[in-house]
Amino acid sequence: MTTSAHPAPTSRDVARAAGVSQATVSLVLGDKWRGRVSERTAGLVRDTARDLGYRPNLAARSLRLGRTRTALLVVPALTNEFFARVYTGAAEAAAEHGFGVVLYPSPDGIGPARDPFASARTALDGVIASSMATGALGALRSAGLPLVMLDSDPTDRDGDDTAGAAAAHVNLDIGDGMQQVAAHLLGLGHRRFVHLASAVDSWTFDVRARTLATVLHATPGTTLRTVRSRLDVHSARAATEAALTSGEDRPTALICDDDILAAGACKALRRLGLRVPEDISVTGFDDLSLATAVEPELTTVRLPAEQVGRRGMAALLAVLDGRTPDTTGLPVDLVVRGSTALAP
Structure with a gap:
């Protein structure tokens, strides 16, 4: 006697369980619902999809959109806890939208990263970069990949206008x-x-x-x-x-x-x-x-490092979808502990 596995839930199943149309499910799970679907409905669809264990057919979707659904995150070094937390935030936000994040830490540690694009540019949808060499920015511009810069000068320009290749900047205050x-x-x-x-x-x-x-x-x-x-x-x-x-x-x-x-x-x-x-x-x-x-x-x-990563990924997704990314500065807070006191 053989047993058959339960079929994987489809978008139609999600729509039926949530009491909405398949078009609404597609808008929400494709992150194109803003201005078309209420936040309450979008939350309901996401919760229903999660409860049912729904997974989109990313292979078919990638072929349809012409995307690999992969972003590259360039950081100076993972030996610094801050950048590890940035990656955590970016990866979490990416996973919520069916994206993967490839991490590229500089082999030189703290400092500008070398150009990682020679072999990888054809397998990427875009790049989020905390610190990069000018040469890498030039290579990126020639590849036509959208770039989101983290914690960098939003007004920076050089003679070749390589910094101008950035589609968005995400900064802390x-x-x-x-x-x-x-x-x-x-x-x-x-x-x-x-x-x-x-x-x-x-x-x-x-x-x-x-x-x-x-x-x-x-x-x-x-x-x-x-x-x-x-x-x-x-x-x-x-x-x-x-x-x-x-x-x-x-x-x-x-x-x-x-x-x-x-x-x-x-x-x-x-x-x-x-x-x-x-x-x-x-x-x-x-x-x-x-x-x-x-x-x-x-x-x-x-510094809210995870939020930096999340905001960076959200900005890249917005650029890919033709939306205006959120570039408002992320607030920071002073935490007063025992190492400061009245001047002697």
């Missing part, structure tokens, strides 16, 4: 994050600052530096020194030790571009016999897991 840090420390009475800045040449770190300088220079009686460091704990410790033993006036606060830099700074202060925050307050940026692993826990700026 980095400047506001640094303003929150400065306001917090100024409110605690701090006036002598050292900015432990990332040595990576990128828009996001430039914004942090410019914003901090603008806010502090507008406050009478403040001083600001900038010390650059590579993005690792050892380099940050060495840079901090050098800054604090240079013979210049000791700062009351260290403002770090990244939680990793802040961890290195805290190590340097302990080696020099200084206490955090009694002698010097320290702030970070990103709110990585590291921020609550150190003692005292770091005051830092929380």
Whole structure:
């Protein structure tokens, strides 16, 4: 005796169970429902499809649309928790729309990624990139693939207009994050600052530096020194030790571009016999897991990394569907913990 498996549910089954037409199911599951179907109905269709275990015939759909339903995500490195979380958000959003995400971390670690397109461009629908070399952007433009840039200068142009190939930019409100840090420390009475800045040449770190300088220079009686460091704990410790033993006036606060830099700074202060925050307050940026692993826990700026990935994927899907992507800045929040206190 043989048994037959239950047939896979079809879009007609979903329509019947949800009490809507097949056309409505196609609009919702094809992510083309906005302006045609109410949010309530779209949610009902998605929930019904999930409950029934419905899976669209992606192979047939891809042939019909001329798409592979695959996006490439380019990040500087997966050794940094922030970019791993960006990938998580992008992959989750992609899966909800029947897309896959291929990940391309730079083989050089933190810094611009090399051109990954030579062999892959024909198998992609589009690219989401956090950091890329100019040459890669040029190759992408020539391939005609839509590009969504994450955490990058939305006004950037170079001589070849390669940056102009971006169909959309998705950014965090980095400047506001640094303003929150400065306001917090100024409110605690701090006036002598050292900015432990990332040595990576990128828009996001430039914004942090410019914003901090603008806010502090507008406050009478403040001083600001900038010390650059590579993005690792050892380099940050060495840079901090050098800054604090240079013979210049000791700062009351260290403002770090990244939680990793802040961890290195805290190590340097302990080696020099200084206490955090009694002698010097320290702030970070990103709110990585590291921020609550150190003692005292770091005051830092929380960046919604998963939302960056989700928004980037949503922007790419919008571009592919001929819709206008959402490019509003993602808000960030200052998280106050034990590494900051009143200026000594």
